[in-house]
Amino acid sequence: MSNEDREVILSIKNVDITFHTGHKKKVEAVKNANFDIYKGETFALVGESGSGKTTLGRAIMRINPCSAGEILFEGKRISGKISRADDRNVVRNIQMIFQDPAASLNERATIDYCVSEGLYNFHLYKNEQDRIAKVDKALTDVGLLPEHKSRYPHEFSGGQRQRVGIARALIMDPKFIVADEPISALDVSIRAQVLNLMNKLKTEKNLTYLFIAHDLSVVRFIADRIAVIHHGEIVEIAESETLFEYPIHPYTIALLSTVPMPDPIVEKNRKHIVYDPSQLDQSGEQREMRELRPGHFVYCTSKEFADYEEKISKLEKERNG
């Protein structure tokens, strides 16, 4: 599908997020981020810890303020100062799923309360009956049973708790979900269940996901497009298969070379590539997002761009005969 005809749901424009950590000290957590997320897709943001991926996710949720640039949701600015009505709108339509289902649920509240908290806050129910119906629906949607309502989070397994976390987000009937490492804390067999569930809900409810993760192998399965972030800079964006077949930024290549694969022959014959930023163009030219192939963006200077162009043309020739 060509990207021009698709409806943009969320757009990040030249966003910087800077934290001030004491007098004249600051940390630039996100630098000059630029991308669009289309309606109905799963967009993955992949990076190591400290790369700024969560910070960016939280900026969309209006938790971290942007120090420059803006974030648009359905064409409307949602960063910086906005009206209370708009704020409520953002909170309703953009929901979050967290990493650790044990830590993100109130352990002293029943599942009934955990799931209906959003409804209470926004008075999204006509009467008690309506609320219960909505909670039951959300629980059934994620594969739990309505009778689980009276239980407490500790009575559930990790996978079930993550389902509660998803139900909590779903009940608000959101359009956009920021899933921050939703399966990192789960066991292999449960991961599969949660990924299947997220895929199913995406189609059924016409959701759009921003999937934040550090694990590229998982992302390949779930994401339509992937952005790789390193030290606060988004270095490469591409359709997920393109990213795996034609990674071009040295950091992406290094990251791909370290993803563990469940195959002893492949694993034992692999070369781990260490990212060396000193190989990049040191001319001091301001880097920007440049489109290398349709939909495949790299953050680079003009000289690097020429190098990448040459490299990718060569690869294409080799592979396509």
Added chain:
Amino acid sequence: MSNNVIISAKDVEVKFRVRDKYLTAIRNVSLDLYEGETFAIVGESGSGKSVFTKTFTGMLESNGKISNGSVMFHGMDLTKLKSDKDWEGIRGAKISTIFQDPMTSLNPIRTIGYQITEVIEKHQKISKADAKKQAIEMMERVGIPDAKNRFDEYPFQYSGGMRQRIVIAIALSCHPEILICDEPTTALDVTIQAQIIDLIRNLQKELGFTTLYITHDLGVVANVADRVGVMYGGQIIEYGTVEEIFFDPRHPYTWALLSSLPQIGEKGKDLYYITGTPPSLFNKITGDAFAPRNEHALNIDFEQEPPFFKVSDTHYAKTWLLDPRAPKVEKPEAIRDLHEKIKKMTEKGGAFYVE
């Protein structure tokens, strides 16, 4: 890898007392480790992989005890050791452990140097100056740049990967014969993970210790292991060489574990997943612990515990499916030709796979 068994666990059973009830965490596990090999134990959380290896170092929590079996190490039964004094010459000296989170295994208010020399002085009875020299040497060996100056720094001044390197330095400072790595890279980033795994492998070549990895990540297992044991419900249910486990698995649980990996999932299709939940270890388990979740379960699986069936000299699996009387069941489609599948996925992209 040699044929000398360095440590041999026989029929180990571990029980925990929890609120006046007994939980059987390990149910008659036997395992021989050979000198110089890397053995990986895989399993999900709660399968007992950590608890099992804790019997090698006497580090079970106080409500747990080894109720049966033996762990033979240099002619000594480790299950008979009781006090910390008994353990002194073994734990840390002959058998060391690296834990998951380097931040919690280091003392935040002591310098890095202090924490390494402490171990050396304790076990080797040498002078302070010599201990410091050895410590700095060890720090250099695990790849700490500028070790002399970083000797006096505190853990918070180190990054996660560097901290794990220090933990490795401490574990290896007494030249142990066995190194137990309990999820050593789970808390680390993939790029750092690769470095730490390579570091442990290189040190193993250099120093010749035996490594026992505990992990839930099959990618890591594929990379590090010579042999693999799969644990479920407090038992090793299949073991063999790493190639045998990945390319010729026989136990339905191993099949299920491999099939549910997102790496081999096809886009747009559902991933395979294991239904149900692991068994409660508070109850007595009859038959095969995996039977209730196993689509290939036979009637006998619910009644009688399967013995280990021999697949090859190195490969054994505990499933009735290998009994000559059992119906023939093929492994699931998803993990047939696993190597071809993964090779196909990785050969493009340049950086992935070097033949």
